[in-house]
Amino acid sequence: MAATIRDVARASGVHVSTVSRTFSAPHLVNAETRNRVLAVAEDLGYRPNRAARALTTGRTHNIGLIVADISNPFFPPLIKAAQAHARTRDYHVFVADTDEDPQVEEELIQTLTKQVDGVLLCSPRLSNRVIERLHADVPFVVVNRRIKGMPTILMDVAQGARLAIEHLTGLGHRRLALAAGPSGSWTSGQMREAASAAAAASGAELVILGPNAPTEQGGLAVAAEVVASGATGVLTYNDLVAIGLIEGLYERGVRVPDDVSVVGVDDTLSGRLNRPKLTTVAMPTSAAGRIAVDLLLQSVGDGRTSTLTTLETRLVVRESTGEARS
Amino acid sequence: MAATIRDVARASGVHVSTVSRTFSAPHLVNAETRNRVLAVAEDLGYRPNRAARALTTGRTHNIGLIVADISNPFFPPLIKAAQAHARTRDYHVFVADTDEDPQVEEELIQTLTKQVDGVLLCSPRLSNRVIERLHADVPFVVVNRRIKGMPTILMDVAQGARLAIEHLTGLGHRRLALAAGPSGSWTSGQMREAASAAAAASGAELVILGPNAPTEQGGLAVAAEVVASGATGVLTYNDLVAIGLIEGLYERGVRVPDDVSVVGVDDTLSGRLNRPKLTTVAMPTSAAGRIAVDLLLQSVGDGRTSTLTTLETRLVVRESTGEARS
DNA sequence: TCGCGAGCTGCAACCGGTTGCATGAAACAT
DNA sequence: ATGTTTCATGCAACCGGTTGCAGCTCGCGA
Numbered sequence: 001m002a003a004t005i006r007d008v009a010r011a012s013g014v015h016v017s018t019v020s021r022t023f024s025a026p027h028l029v030n031a032e033t034r035n036r037v038l039a040v041a042e043d044l045g046y047r048p049n050r051a052a053r054a055l056t057t058g059r060t061h062n063i064g065l066i067v068a069d070i071s072n073p074f075f076p077p078l079i080k081a082a083q084a085h086a087r088t089r090d091y092h093v094f095v096a097d098t099d100e101d102p103q104v105e106e107e108l109i110q111t112l113t114k115q116v117d118g119v120l121l122c123s124p125r126l127s128n129r130v131i132e133r134l135h136a137d138v139p140f141v142v143v144n145r146r147i148k149g150m151p152t153i154l155m156d157v158a159q160g161a162r163l164a165i166e167h168l169t170g171l172g173h174r175r176l177a178l179a180a181g182p183s184g185s186w187t188s189g190q191m192r193e194a195a196s197a198a199a200a201a202s203g204a205e206l207v208i209l210g211p212n213a214p215t216e217q218g219g220l221a222v223a224a225e226v227v228a229s230g231a232t233g234v235l236t237y238n239d240l241v242a243i244g245l246i247e248g249l250y251e252r253g254v255r256v257p258d259d260v261s262v263v264g265v266d267d268t269l270s271g272r273l274n275r276p277k278l279t280t281v282a283m284p285t286s287a288a289g290r291i292a293v294d295l296l297l298q299s300v301g302d303g304r305t306s307t308l309t310t311l312e313t314r315l316v317v318r319e320s321t322g323e324a325r326s
Numbered sequence: 327m328a329a330t331i332r333d334v335a336r337a338s339g340v341h342v343s344t345v346s347r348t349f350s351a352p353h354l355v356n357a358e359t360r361n362r363v364l365a366v367a368e369d370l371g372y373r374p375n376r377a378a379r380a381l382t383t384g385r386t387h388n389i390g391l392i393v394a395d396i397s398n399p400f401f402p403p404l405i406k407a408a409q410a411h412a413r414t415r416d417y418h419v420f421v422a423d424t425d426e427d428p429q430v431e432e433e434l435i436q437t438l439t440k441q442v443d444g445v446l447l448c449s450p451r452l453s454n455r456v457i458e459r460l461h462a463d464v465p466f467v468v469v470n471r472r473i474k475g476m477p478t479i480l481m482d483v484a485q486g487a488r489l490a491i492e493h494l495t496g497l498g499h500r501r502l503a504l505a506a507g508p509s510g511s512w513t514s515g516q517m518r519e520a521a522s523a524a525a526a527a528s529g530a531e532l533v534i535l536g537p538n539a540p541t542e543q544g545g546l547a548v549a550a551e552v553v554a555s556g557a558t559g560v561l562t563y564n565d566l567v568a569i570g571l572i573e574g575l576y577e578r579g580v581r582v583p584d585d586v587s588v589v590g591v592d593d594t595l596s597g598r599l600n601r602p603k604l605t606t607v608a609m610p611t612s613a614a615g616r617i618a619v620d621l622l623l624q625s626v627g628d629g630r631t632s633t634l635t636t637l638e639t640r641l642v643v644r645e646s647t648g649e650a651r652s
Numbered sequence: 653t654c655g656c657g658a659g660c661t662g663c664a665a666c667c668g669g670t671t672g673c674a675t676g677a678a679a680c681a682t
Numbered sequence: 683a684t685g686t687t688t689c690a691t692g693c694a695a696c697c698g699g700t701t702g703c704a705g706c707t708c709g710c711g712a
Contacts, residue, residue: 002440002463004698015662020700030660049440051377051386052698055667060377062441070405070421076397083423087430092437094420095396097409111418114328114375115388137328275601330668341692346670356690378668381697 003044012040023048062092063296064112064119066105070097072214073268074238074285078122078143081289089297091117100214102126102184106134113138118296121145125184141296143288145186146308151295153288153309157187157265158194160281160313164235164263165198165206167279167315172324173204173233173261179222179245180210181237188237191265195235207231212241219244227252232260232324239264242278246320257322267316276319284311329370338366349374388418389622390438390445392431396423398540399594400564400611404448404469407615415623417443426540428452428510432460439464444622447471451510467622469614471512472634477621479614479635483513483591484520486607486639490561490589491524491532493605493641498650499530499559499587505548505571506536507563514563517591521561533557538567545570553578558586558650565590565606572602572646583648593642602645610637 009016014033021028022037029037040046054060065082067075083093094116098105102125112119118139124131128147131140141151168176178195181188192208199206209225212218219241226234226245236242242264246256256262256276267282291309335342340359347354348363355363366372380386391408393401409419420442424431428451438445444465450457454473457466467477494502504521507514518534525532535551538544545567552560552571562568568590572582582588582602593608617635 006698016699017663017701018661020698021661024700028660033660047436047440049698050437051380051441052667053700054377055381055669055698056700058667070396071399071402073397073399076402079396080423080425084425092420092422092441094418095422096418097406099406099410110373111376114373115377115418332668342669343671343693344691346668347691350670354690359690375668378697379670381668381699382670384697 003041003046005046005048007044008037008041008046011044012037024053059300060115060117061090062094062116063293064109064116065093065095065122066098066108066112066119066124067095067122068098068100068105068125069214070095072238072240074266074283075122077268078285078289078292081286082120082293083289085290085293086297089293091293091297093120093293098125100125100182102130106130109134109138117300120292120296122292123185123187125182139296139299141292141299143292149306151299151307151309153292153295153311155283155285155288155311156313157190157281157283160265160283160315161191161194161235162198163313163315164265164281165195165204166202167317167321168233168235168261168263169199169202169204171233171261171321173231174324175229175231176204176206176233176235177226177229177231178206178208178210179212179219179226179234179236179241180208181212181214181241183211185214185237191235191237210237212237214238214241216240216244216247219246220248223248223252226260227254233263233321234260235263235265237265239266239268239278239280242280242320243269246276246278256320258325261321261324263321279318279321280316282314282316284313287311329367329372331372331374333370334363334367334372337370338363350379385626386441386443387416388420388442389619390435390442391419391421391448392424392434392438392445392450393421393448394424394426394431394451395540396421398564398566400592400609401448403594404611404615404618407612408446408619409615411616411619412623415619417619417623419446419619424451426451426508428456432456435460435464443626446618446622448618449511449513451508465622465625467618467625469618475632477625477633477635479618479621479637481609481611481614481637482639483516483607483609486591486609486641487517487520487561488524489639489641490591490607491521491530492528493643493647494559494561494587494589495525495528495530497559497587497647499557500650501555501557502530502532502559502561503552503555503557504532504534504536505538505545505552505560505562505567506534507538507540507567509537511540511563517561517563536563538563540564540567542566542570542573545572546574549574549578552586553580559589559647560586561589561591563591565592565594565604568604568606568646569595572604582646584651587647587650589647593640605644605647606642608640608642610639613637 005016005019009019022034086093096108105126121142123144143153207229209222212222242262264278264280267280331342331345335345348360412419422434447468449470469479533555538548568588590604590606593606
């Protein structure tokens with residue numbers, strides 16, 4: 001149906017190899033010939049078949065991007081940034097959603113392997129062991145998880161957690177809670193450690209509640225425990241959990257920030273939440289998307305590189321936190 | 327690096343064609359041979375290269391999914407449903423985001439064309455003419471837009487708009503506004519017509535405000551016009567616009583629903599918005615994703631089919647609408 | 653005038669699979 | 683014992699490109 005390189009060759013009276021070179025190594029072909037070939041190609045609507053090209057070059061010019069849950073608003077900015085950035089490098093990004101299921105995650109990686117030059121693993125739920133095994137087949141860049149020997153991009157969630165806890169203790173809260181994330185989440189572990197340390201340093205108490213689903217449901221479900229814990233300041237795994245939690249607290253007649261202060265993480269809903277607007281730790285997701293693509297293409301190019309990039313986070317104070325009532 | 331079909335053939339003492347058949351037409355090969363080949367393949371970690379297969383079969387077993395903006399919460403459920411459903415058919419979904427830019431949309435379709443068997447066009451911003459031209463190269467299924475001769479899935483936004491307007495007039499509102507969508511949006515045109523008709527039928531006034539960006543920014547920006555219009559009931563292009571609008575109204579001291587009632591469309595934020603919870607028209611996005619994949623695979627299989635599927639919408643009344651103050 | 657290098661182009665093998673056709677052996681009917 | 687199927691496998695061409703190598707032409711210096 002569509003025109004192939006041989007059609008173009010025939011129509012312009014040259015050998016296929018000349019047509020091939022016209023597109024992939026233009027400087028090797030005479031300007032006159034090149035223009036003729038280009039004209040014919042244009043005329044026939046010829047476009048090189050990337051899959052066929054990949055067969056010989058070993059470069060698909062595609063990269064895979066795997067996320068746990070595309071409906072988590074944390075990911076879209078990262079995805080958008082990665083796509084836009086990859087496009088400037090003549091690469092395409094294929095996004096796949098694992099539904100937070102490690103099994104599906106592994107399958108997806110397996111199938112993607114042959115169709116992409118590298119994979120961006122965002123907040124993977126697989127064990128390090130499995131990831132290392134799969135790494136033999138295809139270059140990875142890992143976002144939000146520390147794995148030795150792989151290019152890694154971390155958002156400094158420990159710093160974020162510290163900022164959040166200090167913000168809460170600074171407001172006078174002495175009894176704090178952390179609504180942790182899912183058990184497979186490396187980030188959640190980091191938050192937990194940093195929050196514990198920061199709380200201890202300020203002489204505040206911290207109870208860990210969880211694991212919780214990283215969703216509004218998870219937040220809604222943990223509300224009862226928060227109330228029972230007697231905490232007046234809560235740090236949540238992410239904004240969705242915070243939203244769900246606030247909702248759950250309201251349902252129990254607990255008001256935010258009057259009775260309990262809540263801090264989210266991600267800053268994904270800036271304008272979205274009406275009352276109260278969420279105090280949260282902002283994550284540099286777009287930057288992470290761009291950098292991830294660069295790292296990946298780099299490691300696709302010159303073999304394994306193992307870099308650790310850590311991006312800073314930032315506390316955004318809005319309306320969901322307030323002074324502790326004495 | 328990775329094992330190829332020839333490695334497996336050599337190691338198991340059969341011809342490559344036998345190995346090939348073991349995977350793509352198992353019934354043609356003797357059970358004993360098959361098991362031996364499978365064992366060797368397993369041993370070598372062989373997995374058929376889908377790109378190479380695509381070269382001869384013309385089937386990539388991939389489908390493309392193009393959305394205007396992946397951060398619009400309308401899309402993720404659709405994407406998830408499409409991916410999950412496609413996986414059961416041994417297909418993969420590659421998602422691409424156009425940033426609401428028709429130019430980018432066209433480029434993406436062009437590049438995807440050769441790498442997928444068909445493309446799901448969700449809420450396209452391109453003109454019908456361009457879409458029809460591109461359709462020559464690759465099968466399409468179009469969601470949320472009516473294009474003659476292409477398989478189409480529509481959510482009955484006209485019905486939704488009618489329900490919403492009737493809900494508002496039923497509450498006693500006589501002066502209504504529609505915060506329309508972007509100019510390229512077919513859906514927005516449908517809403518406009520249906521809303522006008524429904525308003526006229528109820529003897530209410532309706533002013534059309536827009537076009538607006540289909541985002542919270544768009545809603546925020548249109549708030550002034552809403553206030554100026556004197557409308558007490560507003561239907562918005564989607565939930566994001568509604569959220570932005572409510573925010574903008576609050577900033578101007580106008581309360582929802584006390585002073586102005588707001589109805590969104592999409593039902594994307596159900597639990598998310600705290601006060602007031604959004605009254606909205608629910609869209610069957612997951613169903614659309616599943617059906618879209620089916621239609622596409624079907625039209626990939628037996629050539630062009632042109633079906634029109636219309637899915638019902640549903641009004642979900644929450645807290646952002648209330649009785650008109652007399 | 654000859655030799656040589658530079659610049660272009662063609663040849664053909666190859667990437668990793670698929671598939672129509674031919675071959676051969678075993679099973680069956682006559 | 684012979685002819686006919688059926689089943690399993692091998693052969694080789696093909697999909698749409700890329701690329702190392704060889705050959706040709708031309709210009710230039712000696």
